[in-house]
Structures are given as structure tokens and as C-alpha cells.
Amino acid sequence: MDASFTPEQDEIRRTLRELLHSRCGPRELRTALDTPAGHDPGLWTALAEQLGLPGLALPEAYGGVGCSATELALACEETGRALAPSPLLATAALAAPLIAALGTDAQRAELLPRLASGRLTAALAVPGTALAAALALTGDNGGDWAGGGRAGGVQARRTEDGWRLYGQVDQVLDGHSAGLLLVAAHAGGFARSRTLLFLVPGDAAGVVRVRQTALDATRPQGRVQLRDVRADLLGDEDGREGLPALASVGDTAAAVLACEAVGAADRALERTVEYVGQREQFGRSIGSFQAVKHRLADAYVQVQAARSAAYYAAWAATPLRGAGNCATSHSGPAADEQPPTAPPAARLALAQALEALRTAAAEGIQLHGGIGFTWEHEAHLYFKRAAGDELLFGPVHRLRAHAADAARLFDAQEVAV
Numbered sequence: 001m002d003a004s005f006t007p008e009q010d011e012i013r014r015t016l017r018e019l020l021h022s023r024c025g026p027r028e029l030r031t032a033l034d035t036p037a038g039h040d041p042g043l044w045t046a047l048a049e050q051l052g053l054p055g056l057a058l059p060e061a062y063g064g065v066g067c068s069a070t071e072l073a074l075a076c077e078e079t080g081r082a083l084a085p086s087p088l089l090a091t092a093a094l095a096a097p098l099i100a101a102l103g104t105d106a107q108r109a110e111l112l113p114r115l116a117s118g119r120l121t122a123a124l125a126v127p128g129t130a131l132a133a134a135l136a137l138t139g140d141n142g143g144d145w146a147g148g149g150r151a152g153g154v155q156a157r158r159t160e161d162g163w164r165l166y167g168q169v170d171q172v173l174d175g176h177s178a179g180l181l182l183v184a185a186h187a188g189g190f191a192r193s194r195t196l197l198f199l200v201p202g203d204a205a206g207v208v209r210v211r212q213t214a215l216d217a218t219r220p221q222g223r224v225q226l227r228d229v230r231a232d233l234l235g236d237e238d239g240r241e242g243l244p245a246l247a248s249v250g251d252t253a254a255a256v257l258a259c260e261a262v263g264a265a266d267r268a269l270e271r272t273v274e275y276v277g278q279r280e281q282f283g284r285s286i287g288s289f290q291a292v293k294h295r296l297a298d299a300y301v302q303v304q305a306a307r308s309a310a311y312y313a314a315w316a317a318t319p320l321r322g323a324g325n326c327a328t329s330h331s332g333p334a335a336d337e338q339p340p341t342a343p344p345a346a347r348l349a350l351a352q353a354l355e356a357l358r359t360a361a362a363e364g365i366q367l368h369g370g371i372g373f374t375w376e377h378e379a380h381l382y383f384k385r386a387a388g389d390e391l392l393f394g395p396v397h398r399l400r401a402h403a404a405d406a407a408r409l410f411d412a413q414e415v416a417v
Helices: 007-023 026-033 041-049 069-082 088-102 105-117 243-276 290-316 344-367 369-373 379-393 396-406
Strands: 122-125 154-159 162-173 180-187 194-201 207-211 221-233
Touching: 007 041, 007 069, 069 088, 069 243, 069 290, 088 105, 088 122, 088 162, 088 180, 088 243, 122 162, 162 180, 162 194, 180 221, 243 290, 243 344, 243 379, 290 344, 344 369, 344 379, 344 396, 369 379
Parallel strands: 122 180, 154 180
Antiparallel strands: 154 162, 162 221, 180 194, 194 221, 207 221
């Protein structure tokens, strides 16, 4: 089992870190957050055209790079370090895999090349605040989160000229600016309801979108209203349900999110270590005090453990080894060996990464002293990323509880004495 990075993976990380260092510093980040879209279109163009990040995990047949979820996760670790606001997560980790899994040949041929090139961005619209439940991260995605056929959520109605959607979706990542909306909706009424996925252009008639004020400004969100909007069913007209596909994408998304959180935690801790080595009290740097050393050492161990778990989850989320242009040998064995089937791995890795980020960000604010609480400093951005991600994809205890249920950890009838 080779746990080292391949030259291709090292090059992705190095090039992306250099680009983000020059294009997404503190000043550029704040400028991007104040734009209507919440991200820098120029940076997104550079990420797409120079590095091909949106198509990193898409097949070459559709204009992608042909790598795996491992490379996408490593790329997101670098964007997490910089807290770079971009449509990468919503487009490449959530929407594109669903289109690749459920779309017809025509839909794939039309949409995936545009998504891979970055010319089209997409957002997954899940009703309510149930994105984690829909992705089967914190519970079984039975579809109740979509309205269950009752009032609320998003309802789909079949008419003579196709499908029509009506309802409202809150907290849609990049939902206010995405060119394509992938909407989860209930169809069939209460007795025979089923959850389907629909494609809706962002500028379609009847779509009303507003950017929300989010706790984490680096993760832009929008509220989407669908007022009798015409939509295309994702997939064939046999109406395959989207719940299994959402759960499958949830595993990959959790691994990507875990790596992103690890990148943010590592950078928050790095900034704190730099600061305590410079700030002086009683004639010496506060980093030389034993109490400060112990706190930072504990945070460091937590971040490194979370990194190992995140890398393993990224490898385990890749179904086939050795395919495409990127040789994905990190944390993986020979090309013909498959990772073990372990659905809880990604959820546990995400829980550990979110906890590490929360610890590193909190220690950063505390050890920066008074300046850590100010709006002008960047420490609060990492703390808000930690809190915002737990609200969207957690909380940590529910991620772990669902992983334990999936592994049937507490189903044993015999108890050792």
C-alpha cells in the first residue's frame, strides 16, 4: 500500500497553492465577497482554464481531465487553506456527479463539457435546511426533507408540455449565481410520492433568486423561489428516483469537504503559530510559554489525525484505481485492488475534520488576543467557516451517530463482561 502522493498530485497541489497565493490573498478575498456573486469571476476562470479544476473528476469523453475524487479532494484542500470562494464545490462535487450518474446521453453530452470547462456553473437545490440529510450524511435520505408530498418543499407536477415546479429552496450553495439549478422535488402526491431531480436554467421564467446573508460569507448561499417553472427531468422519462444517487454523491462530497476543512484548519493553525512566535509578553514571545505550546500541540495532533482520515476517505470514495490521466496511488494499493466498502468512512472523516477546524479556529482567535476578534483580521473567517460547515453538513455528533448506525456498531446482542 503506497501512501505517497504521485507526481501529478503534487503538481496539482503546488500549482494551485501558488495561484491562490497570488490571486486570493486577504484583500482579494474581501473584495470578492462584496461582489454580487460572492466570488471573483477572474479567479474562477483561472481555476477552470489553467488548472481544469471543474472537470478534474469528470471523464475525458466529456471534456474532463479524467482524474478521480482523490485529486478533486486534494485540490479542495488547497482552496480550503485560502478560504477561496468559488463555485467549485457546488459544481464539481455536488451537481456534476449527479448529472453524470443519472443524466441521459443527450444531457451528459450537452452539460458535462460546459461544466468541465467552467463556462457553466451548477448548484444543487435541496428544500429546507436538509442538505446533509439529502446526501445521507446525518441520516437516511428517505425523501421526507423534500416535502413528502405535502405542502412545503418543492413539488413537481406533470403537465401536457412537461414538468412544472413550484416551491422554495433556502440555503442553496451558489444558488443565486449558478447558471444551472439541479432541483430535488417530490412528485406523485402524498400516497405515491417519489423524489426526482430536475434541471432548471438559472434564468428560467418563474425563477426568483436572492443572495442570502450567511454566517460564512466565503460560502455564498442563495434563496431560490420556483413559481410554476418549467423543468426537465434529469434522466429518462421512466422517472428513476434520485435518492440513491444523492447518497452515493454524499460519500464523495463528504471526502472532498473533509479535505477542504483540513486545509482550512492547517492554515488557521499555521497563522496562529506564526503570530505567537512574534507577539511578546513579559519580555518573551508568548509561543515560548508551556501552556501555549500544549494548546497548539493538541490542535496540531488533531489536525494531522483529521488529515489522515480525510485522505483515506478520498481514496475510499474512488471506485476504480489507475484510470484516467491521473495515477491515483495515494493511500491506495495496486491498480487492480479496490478500496474496502465502508460507507461510514467519509462521514467519520468529515466529522473529524470539522472538529479539527473548529478547534484550530477557536485556538487561533483566543491566542491572537484582542486582534483575533476584530473584523479586519482574518481569524474570524476561519471560525465562521467551521461554524457554517457544521450548520450545513453536520453537526459532528450526528455525522458520527449516523456512521455508527450504518456500521451497525450497537446491534450486537452480546456484551463482554
